[in-house]
Amino acid sequence: MNQPADSALRTALAYYQAWTSHDLDQAMSYIADDIVCDAPAGRLEGADAYRGFMGPFVQLLTGSRLIAAFGDDHTALIMYDTETVPVTSAPGAECVTVENGKIIYSRFVFDRAPFDAARMAGSER
Amino acid sequence: MNQPADSALRTALAYYQAWTSHDLDQAMSYIADDIVCDAPAGRLEGADAYRGFMGPFVQLLTGSRLIAAFGDDHTALIMYDTETVPVTSAPGAECVTVENGKIIYSRFVFDRAPFDAARMAGSER
Numbered sequence: 001m002n003q004p005a006d007s008a009l010r011t012a013l014a015y016y017q018a019w020t021s022h023d024l025d026q027a028m029s030y031i032a033d034d035i036v037c038d039a040p041a042g043r044l045e046g047a048d049a050y051r052g053f054m055g056p057f058v059q060l061l062t063g064s065r066l067i068a069a070f071g072d073d074h075t076a077l078i079m080y081d082t083e084t085v086p087v088t089s090a091p092g093a094e095c096v097t098v099e100n101g102k103i104i105y106s107r108f109v110f111d112r113a114p115f116d117a118a119r120m121a122g123s124e125r
Numbered sequence: 126m127n128q129p130a131d132s133a134l135r136t137a138l139a140y141y142q143a144w145t146s147h148d149l150d151q152a153m154s155y156i157a158d159d160i161v162c163d164a165p166a167g168r169l170e171g172a173d174a175y176r177g178f179m180g181p182f183v184q185l186l187t188g189s190r191l192i193a194a195f196g197d198d199h200t201a202l203i204m205y206d207t208e209t210v211p212v213t214s215a216p217g218a219e220c221v222t223v224e225n226g227k228i229i230y231s232r233f234v235f236d237r238a239p240f241d242a243a244r245m246a247g248s249e250r
Contacts, residue, residue: 071196093218
């Protein structure tokens, strides 16, 4: 093992820092080309699909706060709250598997309900 | 400090083990009387409100799998997948604060959208 014992956590935090700073290019530098992400709406495969998912969300982001972050050399688990244009408090949690400084797998949990509600409210205007 | 360095994690895992075994009484033994839980639908205050929230969910539970669990002496962060009657895969994440072996605060994240969809599908029958 050449990796320090918290290397997955460091990658996850660097990734979090990048996307919450609206630096999508920097964020994607921590994402493996063949990432697999199990998100609420289904599985995303590959960096392009992942960027297509994160990009619009990052554009809506107006604030963020890290709630907790733990990890070891392979796995990190973080929870954060986000403030977005449609939803004031939209917390999320990510469990990521890291290899060679890149996230190769992500299990992503957040509540789609308030985003769905905001979308419906918008379409009713 | 009289607590071991992973005492919050041990409490969180014991709690998880209890409710995923459908032992709600045992699960509630790890919940402080004055627990505050920030859940997707809003804040729950007190063990009675918390039990009223967990009880119906545990009744729907048909399976569970721990995805990751980390913690220190005060805080634990866990992610798991659940299988429920209305929703086949309903992952959740909990960040809990523990004092004296009891969970005093929980931040709880899961996706309400598939439960809402199942409810609507049921009401349309």
